[in-house]
Amino acid sequence: MMEFYSNGKLLLTGEYAILDGARGLALPTKFGQFLTIKKSKTGQINWQSLTDKNTPWFTADIDLKDFKILNTSDIISAQRLVEIFKETKVLNPSFLKDYQGVYIDTKLSFPKDWGLGSSSTLINNIAQWAQVDPYELLKATFGGSGYDIACAQNDTPIVFHKIEDKPEVSKVDFNPIFKDQLFFIYLNKKQNSREAIAIYRQLAIDKGKLITKVNDLTAQLIESKNLDTFEAIVNQHEILLSEVLNTPTIKKQLFPDYPHSVKSLGAWGGDFILATGRQEDMDYFSRKGYATVIPYSKIIL
Incomplete structure (x- = not known):
């Protein structure tokens, strides 16, 4: 039996712009996904x-030779899984060659539904198993930066950016002394990243200018020494992306009377947000129906 594990992710800066080469501060999470493989003769x-x-949420029986779907609880998910297997085979033609079956x-x-990377952790786990490049496998299947x-591969905060479509990853020392005043709140809905990316791709904007501004804010955020500075940078980042996307910030949309900072993470409109404040301030979100409020130290590696 073989087992693989990959970390989940949260993107603190650089959402959208990271697709075009901006530097984004990304945080691997304490939550992730396991992949367990056991050979069979089925x-x-x-x-x-x-x-x-x-509890099982998806099952599928797929023919080992031609990847025909024999039985499944969800045909859309099964078709996506077959696509992943086929693309993995392209990257490594000997993948599954010695198998007579596999559980x-x-x-x-x-x-x-949390949006912490159920797809990316799956891709990274399969890539480890098949010994292929996970970035190439992601590009051929789900897409994204x-x-x-x-994040799936690292256990510390990182700065990620792409140079000529190649990933550059740098570990960074980001462990703010005010992290007890940073909280992650689930917005009770999962955002479709592929749709959000497609909409961003259609925007007629000066991406070079956006990248320069995002890079500057990412660098400032990493170096921030106190909460006031951190909040000022977060607010600037939200205003910048709001103008680019022509979309109100999540604070304006949902939390206009919250006295501290609120920031979208990743694709705007769903998944998690970041909120600053003290533990007692988090009652504000609970009262509004957002029950999943997680302190920084409980979710970030």
Whole structure:
């Protein structure tokens, strides 16, 4: 039996602009996904995906030779899985060559709707198993910048950017002394990153100018020594992206009377946000129906 594990992710700066080469501060999470592989003689890939509560949320039986879907609980997910296997085979033609069948279990350690990287952790785990480049596999399947793959592989905060479509990853010392005043709040809905990326791609904007500004804000945020400075940078970042996307900030949309800073993370409109404040301030979000409020130290590696 073989087992692989990959970390989840949160992107603190650089959302959208990271697709075009901006530097983004990315944080690997304490939550992630396991992939367990056991050889069989069924002639099939017998797949089972488990939630963080150990209940199956997706199953599929796929013919090992031609990747034909024989049985599944969700045809769309099964088709995506077949696509991943086919692209993995392209990258490594000997993948699965010595198998007569295989039982595969995946297990998330976070609720799958949280948007912490159920896709990227899967891609990185399969890439480890098949010994292929996870960035190439991501590019051929889900797309995106690849920062989530970098988080899957690292156990410390990183700065990620692309140079001529190649990932550059630098570990950074980001461990703010005010982290007890940083909280991550789930917005009760999962955002479709692929759709958000497609919309961003259509924008007629000066991306070079955007990248320069985002790079500057990312560098400043990493160096911030106190909460006031951190909040000022977060606010600037939100205003910048709001103007670029022609979309109100999440604070204006949902939390206009919250007295501290609120920042979108990743694709705007869903998944997690960052809020500054003290523990008692978090009651504000609970009262509004956002029950998942996680302190920085409970979620970030």
